[in-house]
Amino acid sequence: MARLYTKGGSLHRVNVVIFCFLISASLITSNVHPVQAAVVVAGQATQVADINEGVKSSDPQSLLAVGEALFFGADSTDYGQELWISIPPYDEANTRRVTDINPGEGNAFPTEMTSLGDTVFFSATDGSSGFELWYTQPPYNSANRVADLNPFGDSNPSLMSTIGDAVFFVATDGSTGRELWKTLPPYSSATRVVDLFPGGAGSDPKRFKTQGWTLFFVAHDSQGEELWKCGPPYNSSSTTRVTDINPGGRASPDYLTFIDDTLFFSAEDPDGMVELWKSTSPYEVHNTTEVDDIDEREYSSAPHDLYAVGETLFFTSYRITSGMELRKTEPPYTATTTARVADLYEGFAGSNPNHKIAIGSTLFFTANNGLSGVELWKATPPYVDENVLEVIDIMPGGASSNPSQFTVVGSTLFFRADDGEFGTELWRSDPPYDEKSTEMVGDIFRGSTGSFPLDITPINRTVLFSADSSTEGRELWKIDRDFSLPDTGFAPGVITKLPVQPAEKMYAAQDGMELEIPKLDMKTTIVGVPVLGDGWDLTWLGNQIGYLESTAFPTWAGNTALTGHATLPDGKPGPFYALDTLRWGDPVYIHAWGERYTYEVRSIESVSPSDAQALQHEDLDWITLITCQDFDEKSNTYRARKVVKAVLISVEADQ
Numbered sequence: 001m002a003r004l005y006t007k008g009g010s011l012h013r014v015n016v017v018i019f020c021f022l023i024s025a026s027l028i029t030s031n032v033h034p035v036q037a038a039v040v041v042a043g044q045a046t047q048v049a050d051i052n053e054g055v056k057s058s059d060p061q062s063l064l065a066v067g068e069a070l071f072f073g074a075d076s077t078d079y080g081q082e083l084w085i086s087i088p089p090y091d092e093a094n095t096r097r098v099t100d101i102n103p104g105e106g107n108a109f110p111t112e113m114t115s116l117g118d119t120v121f122f123s124a125t126d127g128s129s130g131f132e133l134w135y136t137q138p139p140y141n142s143a144n145r146v147a148d149l150n151p152f153g154d155s156n157p158s159l160m161s162t163i164g165d166a167v168f169f170v171a172t173d174g175s176t177g178r179e180l181w182k183t184l185p186p187y188s189s190a191t192r193v194v195d196l197f198p199g200g201a202g203s204d205p206k207r208f209k210t211q212g213w214t215l216f217f218v219a220h221d222s223q224g225e226e227l228w229k230c231g232p233p234y235n236s237s238s239t240t241r242v243t244d245i246n247p248g249g250r251a252s253p254d255y256l257t258f259i260d261d262t263l264f265f266s267a268e269d270p271d272g273m274v275e276l277w278k279s280t281s282p283y284e285v286h287n288t289t290e291v292d293d294i295d296e297r298e299y300s301s302a303p304h305d306l307y308a309v310g311e312t313l314f315f316t317s318y319r320i321t322s323g324m325e326l327r328k329t330e331p332p333y334t335a336t337t338t339a340r341v342a343d344l345y346e347g348f349a350g351s352n353p354n355h356k357i358a359i360g361s362t363l364f365f366t367a368n369n370g371l372s373g374v375e376l377w378k379a380t381p382p383y384v385d386e387n388v389l390e391v392i393d394i395m396p397g398g399a400s401s402n403p404s405q406f407t408v409v410g411s412t413l414f415f416r417a418d419d420g421e422f423g424t425e426l427w428r429s430d431p432p433y434d435e436k437s438t439e440m441v442g443d444i445f446r447g448s449t450g451s452f453p454l455d456i457t458p459i460n461r462t463v464l465f466s467a468d469s470s471t472e473g474r475e476l477w478k479i480d481r482d483f484s485l486p487d488t489g490f491a492p493g494v495i496t497k498l499p500v501q502p503a504e505k506m507y508a509a510q511d512g513m514e515l516e517i518p519k520l521d522m523k524t525t526i527v528g529v530p531v532l533g534d535g536w537d538l539t540w541l542g543n544q545i546g547y548l549e550s551t552a553f554p555t556w557a558g559n560t561a562l563t564g565h566a567t568l569p570d571g572k573p574g575p576f577y578a579l580d581t582l583r584w585g586d587p588v589y590i591h592a593w594g595e596r597y598t599y600e601v602r603s604i605e606s607v608s609p610s611d612a613q614a615l616q617h618e619d620l621d622w623i624t625l626i627t628c629q630d631f632d633e634k635s636n637t638y639r640a641r642k643v644v645k646a647v648l649i650s651v652e653a654d655q
Contacts, residue, residue, distance in 0.1 A: 045426065045442040048464070048476040049092040051084070052076050057473030060084075060466040063455040064113040064120065069140070070457065070464055071098075071120050072476065073110040080107040083122065085140050090462055090478050099142050101134065102127040110134070114160040114167070119187070121146075121167055123157045130154035133169060135187055146183050147190045150174040157181075161208045161215065166234065168193070168215055170205050177202020180217070182234055194236040196221045196228070209256040209263070216242070216263065216283075218253045225250040227265065229283055242279055243288040246270050253277070257306040257313065262333065264291070264313055266303045274300040276315065278333055292335040294319055294327070303327075307356035309363055310556040312383065314341070316353045323350020326365065328383055341379060342388040345370045353377070357406040357413070360550040362433065364391070364413055366403050373400030376415070378433055392435045394427070395420045403427070407456040409463055410615055411531055411550040414441075416453045423450020426465065426479075431531035431550060441479060445469050453477075460613065488538055488546075489566035489574065489628035489638055496569040501540045505530065513554060515545045515562060516589040519582060522575050526554060526562065526590070541565055543575055551615060552622075554590055555597050555648075559618040566627045566638070576627035579642050580604065588623065588646045596654040599623055599646035606630075606640045614643045621648035 051058035051074050058074040059081075065071075068088055075081040079100050086095040101108035101124050108124040109131070115121070118138055125131045126145070131154040133146040149155035155171040156178075162168070165185055172178045176192065177200050183190040196203035196219050203219040205228075210216070214231045227242040245251035251267040258264075263279045269290075279288040294301035294317050301317040302324075308314070313329050322343050329338040344351035344367050351367040358364065363379045369390070376391040394401035394417045401417040402424075408414075411431055418424040422443045429438040444451035444467045451467035458464075463479040490496045508528035516523040529536045529546040536548050545564045552558025565574030582601050590597040599622075606629055607614065614624055624645050628638035 044479045045444055045467070045477050046480070047469075047472065048086060048090050048478050049095045050472045050475055051095070052473065052475075055471065055473050057468070057475065059474050060476045061455065062111050062113045062122070063457040063464060063466070064115060065457050065459045065464075066115045066118060066120055068459060070459060071113060072455075072466075073108075074476070075107070078105065080105050081110070082108050083110040083124070083136065083143065086464075086476065088460075088462070089480075090464060095476070098136055098140050101125075101143055112158050112160055112169075114162065116162045116165065116167060121160050121187075125154070131156050133157040133160075133167075133171070133183065133190065144187075146187050149181070149190060159206065159208050161210060163210055163213055163215060168208070168230075168234075172202060175200065178204045180205045180219075180230065180239075193230060193234050194239040196239070207254060207256050209258065211258055211261070211263070214283075216256060218256075220250065224248055225252050227251070227253045227256075227267070227279070227288075242283050243285040245277065245288075255304055255306040255315075257308055259308045259311055259313055264306055264308075264333075266306070268300075271297070272300070273297065274302045276301070276303040276317070276329070276338075291329055291333055292338040294338070305354050305356055305365075307358070307363070309358045309361060310553055314356055314363060314379075314383075318350065320348070322346075323348050324352040325350050326353040326367070326379070326388070341383050342385045344368075344377070344388065355404060355406050357408060359408050359411055359413060359433075361553050362550065364406065364433075368400065371398065372396075373398050374402050375400065376403045376417070376429070376438070391429060391433050392438045394418070394438075405453060405456055407458065407463075408617075409458040414456050414463060416456075418450060421448060423448050424452050425450055426453045426456075426467070444477065461610075488541070488563045488576070488626060489631070490569050491571065491633075491636060492567045492631055493571045495571055498539060498569055505537050505540075507540070507544070507546070508549075510547065510554070511592070514591040516591060517582070517586075518589075519586050520575070520578050523591075524564075524575055529563075536563075538563060538565075542568065545575065551624075552618075554623070555592055555621065557619065557621050559615060560621075560623045561615055561626060562623055563626045566629065566642075567631075574627075576625065576642075579625060579627050579644055580606075580629065582625075582644050588625070590623070591654055594654050595651055597621075597648060598650045598652070600649050601644055601646045603643075603645045605643055607643055609638070609641055611641070611643075614641070622646065 060072045060074045063072045070086045074084045083098040106127045110122045110124045112123040121135045123131050124134045129148045134143050136143040149171050150173050152174040157169045157171045160169045167183050170178050171181050176195050180193040181190050182193050205217045205219040207218040216229050219228050230239040245267045253265045253267045256265045261281045267277050268274045276291040278291050303315045303317040306315045317327050318324050326341040353365040353367045356365045361381050366374050367377045368374045372393040375393050378391050379388045403415045403417040405416045413429045417427050426441040453465045453467045456465040467477045468474040510526050513526040515526050526545045526547050528549050531550045545562050548561040551561040554560050564576035566577050568574045586601045588599040627642050629642045630639040632639050
């Protein structure tokens, strides 16, 4: 049968550029520190290494994936808290200390990690110059300090963010307070971008958000705390206040979130009302307006936990008649297109939804309906009452399991929760995201104490995280997951008789949405393929193109997986039979809602059916075309998958 099994899922990374490079075994040969063999617990969790042998914790923290490498800070008995690296297969033999920044047993305390290409930046101290900005590059056996910005103490660099080849961060030089700084190649010095609040107080920039070549942030000058922007050439002349919402006061903008070129945030006006605001290009006072006064000036609606799914912005806000509940706003983002999604806890208390995250068009969050405590919920289009459901009551009754640390890996949601019996452990929920498909991964800290997993970080088919155990303390753990790409073809030249398609596996019409590939002389309908507990079943796809639900919705930012048969059930060629003839730059069109979305091919490759890279997350709007390749008559299966990736170039009216 043509089926994609999703047990195991695939890589999903939000707000990080993935640089996939091959790190050779030679990276592990230097600075080797012996570690203990891995420990396996019930379920799928395996300890990577016992870096600080015995019960004493190495306390891995600030986990950062760069390509296939995992960087983190960890404490060992002989060298203190230093920078470490682990590469596939993420075991004791492939886990080592990068270097000893603070010699001997001194602690370097590497934190605030970010990457730019294969360069890793972080804050650390060498024991003499205080906390400064450092970096390490392949083969990752040494680290260099960018500059000693504060000769009198710590510059405390934080909030590292990258645009082009520049790294922006907040630091103090000991005289001007915390301000915005930048470093450029070869990263041997740093310069202050602007001194917004002259003197020792500093403007204390925070809430960094990048859009194209512009850095947005919140800072305060002598006139109060407002939203600012900084563009090329990134100096005082190119740094301006977006607007002055609370003149002379603190608007304190927060939860900065983009949908296309519209920036949403919460802010406090002169009346003390914290409401939802938006700003559009060129992000100036005349382009910045309040979206909706939800409680009509009686109380602040206090919007928070903003999260975008496609063109819909979800947020939690207050209204005196219903308390804190889930709300949404849709284009054109005005009061008339802003509404409550559901009243989960009727009355004044409110369900207080938090920790929002999405898989495809499914929004997950925590909420308390007054009956089952704080548990895991989901909302699906069109995001109204009947489409908002509790996924599972992990801690039965009125007590709360308090799910948190949400991380998406392909179509799987990982999180930690407390079931009242095993303590706070790692859990997972697979499609269709209900009680039957949600389970605890393993009891790492045996008994009711809980391992309290932190920093859940996916790399390809491996999920890495720190966790506590009774025998090894807090160390680095992993889950290795099985995965298969779609089986999207039947035997060539053979007629395959199909059973009747079950109702639960019926494909969803997508309002006439079509896929066109001129080079293949094809234009055909796109249908939504539901993802069930055993995956996406493509058996009845025929000449249509299947959108794999739970990947990014077609034309939305992210990675949209579109599948087509290489061979149809009648043994004849399918719509993707000649997919391997596409080349770099070839156009691919999606026709939808009277518009034509133009994509251009950027990569064509043959991969193993177990290769997880095809469905990895993308920050921009990408489509991934997948079909089968290389039929093996003996096994009656396809040995490989053809994967073509294309990126959105333009959107125009359909002709």
